Amino acid sequence: MSLLEVTRLAKFYPAGNRLFARSGESIRAVDGVSFTLERGETLGLVGESGCGKSTLGRLVLCLEEPTAGKIILAGQDITRLPDNQMRKLRRKMQIIFQDSYSSLNPRQTVGSIISEPMENYRVASKQGIRLKVEEMLATVGLEPDIASLYPHEFSGGQRQRINIARALALRPEIVVCDEPVSSLDVSIQAQILNLLKELKQSLGLSYIFISHDLAAVSYISDRVAVMYMGKLVEVLSCRDLEKKARHPYTRALLAAVPRAEPRRRAQVAVRGEAPDPLNPPTGCRFHPRCPIAAEKCRTEEPLLSGTIHLVACHFALGEDHSHGVALGGYNRSKLR
Ligand SMILES: Nc1ncnc2c1ncn2[C@@H]1O[C@H](COP(=O)(O)OP(=O)(O)O)[C@@H](O)[C@H]1O
Ligand code: SF4
Ligand SMILES: [Mg+2]
Numbered sequence: 001m002s003l004l005e006v007t008r009l010a011k012f013y014p015a016g017n018r019l020f021a022r023s024g025e026s027i028r029a030v031d032g033v034s035f036t037l038e039r040g041e042t043l044g045l046v047g048e049s050g051c052g053k054s055t056l057g058r059l060v061l062c063l064e065e066p067t068a069g070k071i072i073l074a075g076q077d078i079t080r081l082p083d084n085q086m087r088k089l090r091r092k093m094q095i096i097f098q099d100s101y102s103s104l105n106p107r108q109t110v111g112s113i114i115s116e117p118m119e120n121y122r123v124a125s126k127q128g129i130r131l132k133v134e135e136m137l138a139t140v141g142l143e144p145d146i147a148s149l150y151p152h153e154f155s156g157g158q159r160q161r162i163n164i165a166r167a168l169a170l171r172p173e174i175v176v177c178d179e180p181v182s183s184l185d186v187s188i189q190a191q192i193l194n195l196l197k198e199l200k201q202s203l204g205l206s207y208i209f210i211s212h213d214l215a216a217v218s219y220i221s222d223r224v225a226v227m228y229m230g231k232l233v234e235v236l237s238c239r240d241l242e243k244k245a246r247h248p249y250t251r252a253l254l255a256a257v258p259r260a261e262p263r264r265r266a267q268v269a270v271r272g273e274a275p276d277p278l279n280p281p282t283g284c285r286f287h288p289r290c291p292i293a294a295e296k297c298r299t300e301e302p303l304l305s306g307t308i309h310l311v312a313c314h315f316a317l318g319e320d321h322s323h324g325v326a327l328g329g330y331n332r333s334k335l336r
Contacts, residue, residue: 001075002036003206004060004174009033009069011055015278027277029055031230032069034304037174042200042207044221044238046214046253048274052230053210057176060208061093062086073174091121094167096160098179103163104151110137111147114166121170136165139202141195157188164195168203178210193220214253218242226250229277229285235310244309246316248290284314292317 010033012026029052037043045053058064060071062078071079078089097103104113114133118124124132134144140161151159160180167175177196181189197220200207211217217224218238226234226249234247245251252270272289275281281288287297296314304312 003039004037005072007034007070010067012067028230042221044217044224045210046217047227051227057178091170092173094172095176096167096180098182117170136169140165156184174206176208215257233312246311247313249286
């Protein structure tokens, strides 16, 4: 049994006061997404900004109610739980955000930030929680005596360690990491990614790792799910990513990862503008930007299909890349 099983999950937001929106229109932020997360796995979720990654992350953690679809955690349907059960569940699922500063209350000491979730759930006595705070700080590579300091006294990387300590204090089973290293220096990014990797092993965690940065995703993940305009277009093992990716969008993302200049890699360069989410293209949503689009692509939506390697494309590229889409390799050693 998979730890997490998500079926046709959807979230539509009313377009509301968006410019040029007609009344009653909605943004299909997540539009029929299905995937599984295995115990101990890191599933990477990658795609351009606005494609629905964070919304999907929040849905999975039950922080938002889905418009449709189902979420099964260890065999239990958790899609719409009563409040008291939801509270128990929240302990098992935590999130780490990108901006490590705004997610930490500047007026709270580090010790009180990390102990707060444990106090809420009364996991131990006051003294017990104090010891646990020290233990968590050590776990994330910080000195125990910093518990009395405030967030502004730390660097971005250290603040992200504090965030990680808080998220892991309750010993969750699933952690959604939403762009956890995107605002950090490249050298620091590698440290935090390595820390997350180690903690996954030692604490037996499972991650959904969200980023617009394919290099970071492929460094930490076991499998990668590629998202485009609210839908998954390809899911494959990270090992196969460079050589066997078959969706033209995945290949374009790969080609956009610069080899020599990791500092500039935040700019995802896929040909053409991302389309308006209020007016998604007909057929395959990627067709206006796809180098191999054909008539069928404008009218028929390709479904995500396959068994282990899933792809949603009428003309999925052969694994030998005979269609000539350039593959830009990248240097993983930069991240080590
Ligand atoms: N609370 C919300 N209300 C209305 N629209 C939203 C809300 N949250 C996200 N969206 C829209 O949903 C789409 C997906 O957003 P998001 O999940 O944040 O994407 P990503 O994390 O991939 O950048 C975007 O078009 C965004 O503007
Ligand atoms: S279905 Fe057509 S437009 Fe969509 S990715 Fe495949 S080839 Fe390109
Ligand atoms: Mg986001």
